[in-house]
Amino acid sequence: MVEQKKKPKVYDYFQEKEDPYAGGVAWCAGCMLELTARFIPKVLGKDIVLVGCPGCSAPVLYGQNLGAWHRMSYFSALMTGVASSATGISRYYRKTGREATVVCFTGDGCSADIGFQPLSGAAERNEHIIYITYDNEGYMNTGYQRSSTTPLGASTSTTPAGTVGHGKPTPAKNVPLLIAMQGAAYVATATLSHLDDFAKKLAKAKEKSREGFVYIHIFAPCVMGWRIETDMSIQICRMAVRTNYFPLWEAEDGRFRLTNEVTSPRPIGEFINMVRKFSHLKEPDIAEFQQMVDRRYAVIKKLCAVE
Amino acid sequence: MIAQRGKVKVITGNSAAAYGAMLCRPDVATSYPITPMSEVAEQLSSFRANGLMETEMVEVEGENSAMNVVAGASIAGGRTFTATSSWGLSFMYDAVQHAAGFRAPIVMVIANRESPGILAVSGGQQDIISVRDTGWIQIIVEECQEILDTVIMAYRLAEDHNILLPVMVNYDGFYLSYMTTAVEIPEQADVDNFLAPLKKQPARQMLEPGVALGCGTHGIELGFVELRYRQCAAMERAATKLDEIDCDFGEYFGRSYGGQIEEYRTDDADIIIVASGGAAGTARVVIDAKREEGIKVGLIKLRLFRPFPRRRLAVALKGKKAIGVIDRSIDFGWNCGPMYMELRALTPEIGIVPMLSYIDGLANLDITVPHIARVVDEVHAAAKGKSYQEVTWILLEE
């Protein structure tokens, strides 16, 4: 037996030992949404009120007739009304002097597209809500269609690579940056390979949600939609961070900070090669992609320099 | 009458709606401006800003959010209020259905205006028709006092534990929304007393942090059917419940409106005119004049539209020789008035009698005394066996 390591620091952030979800739920093997969903109540506690919408989370977040898959209070909102329903719940608790943590939990299809208006509205009004997006870069539950966070060049079921089409022709929306520009109390990016960082941000989120709007954007690869092996999800998260494709940053009251600064980023090709939704990309495409990644990172870096 | 006399203020219909809401002490209210009801939002915001109410006002970024915010707050356990019109109502359509399915007892006032399709910043009832199958209770009122009173009654109806359905209180946009009349504002204590019986009822299910109850489960097969059935059963109960509440209101405040329908001079009438909203007021004037001429005509003012007051109408219309229905909207697909169409469905109960559809009052064009007089004359002639035009677009025949 090798000398035992101390338990990782992430355990210090856990409020709950027990997982409020049932042992067996219908998320794919290797699903990063599952890891995210089970991780959140560990840090935020299981007395949160979850607000969800149709998508990959719905079959587990919501019940089936009277039966439920987890022990948390939830409200199933329309895809057009997540942040707004959460606003109503949050405002009622505030009015009645009740301390409660209202957590929106949706995919990128909701946050970036159909649910963007109410998200932006709630952020602007500084509602006391934590909005968490699991970004699998597409509408996965309905068959891997593209969303506005699908990256440039990705092959999806509605932007397939073929003889004429070369994947999504436009780059992704940077939703966390947009919300940070609105002046939310706390905005952060996180992913499943860096769990200490994620836990710390969730703990901060709970604290800041007492003051105003919190937005957390999780990079969560989809085994099915991205066509990756079930055991590669965490590796891909790690590579996304190491290439600066998905930099880990936070903005507290408008002040930006990289929480995991990568000093020598790996070339984007290493990330692209791991994900088969990019398999049709040629050298010029990859070079363009690298430029885009570098520019995006440069913008974040510049923002970090603002006092 | 048990309540004290309230203070009389000279206010608009929009303002009356806002006062009605304020007196019911909603926990959360939302507002988004749209002509002709922006003033409701302004008035509520003013009440809040001046400490006259403690409601959490949320100035949302769109009507879809306006409905979703109150739906969330309602399911969390709060009393809620919102207001909109036509285009805004269309924008919140998914949330409107959602709220009814979730049995959220929201009260919403709608200043009726022509719905999208043909751009119009003018009154009409097409917006009522556009949401008639959403599962909401729909009431249509005639005057400013009735707006205020019906908002209060709406909470008694919506939050009743045997109902638990959201309620729309509809009033003519432009006509009532902007009309300034004397309105008696009930005393706060009296409104509190009128709504107090709700507190004695069993509490409804609500969200509770830390408790494994979730709202919005998937309806699977028979589970779905059951939920739908229960929603419909509650809707059915709402008809007689409204009559009871209207009666209670009359006893307490000294004003009542007939509940599902108001029957004006219908007992000995040979022919009936059916109208809703402000047009009913004009119709009464015509009814009285025609009575002077010897025509035995009566008016039914349709207040409850959903659920459709079929039983009371069947009783009121039985034995009548002809019926004229004035619609302020269109039934696409049947190319006639929608209320006319629904009254036609009572034929098994009332027998086949001439029923005439009149489309009037679109786009802020008035439903005038001469229009209604023409309606009475034609219905009277039809009752005598003369041939008649089934659907008349009065505005295009002038």
Added chain:
Amino acid sequence: MIKHKFIFPSEGAWSDGRERLLCLDTGSWRVARPVLDKEKCNYCSLCALYCPPQCLKDIGDYYTPDLDYCKGCGICVRECPRGALKMVSEGEFADDSAAR
């Protein structure tokens, strides 16, 4: 005449997880399971942290998968810094399946 026995105790579409939860037999999805070499394990807990269904049970100085729920994704094997885990085909355990 309605013969259906109502399943919802209250009005509205509420689910209730207070007494029991729905649960899927996700263990049956597996085609391979993780097997631990205890000699190599230093109880770093990364396998347990990265397991999506959180089914690695803490035995005290190592972890073991809950075979009722392990979907066989292989993340624990991939992430173990000491290579203490490996995926073994379910076929190797065909004799045990009846006992489960």
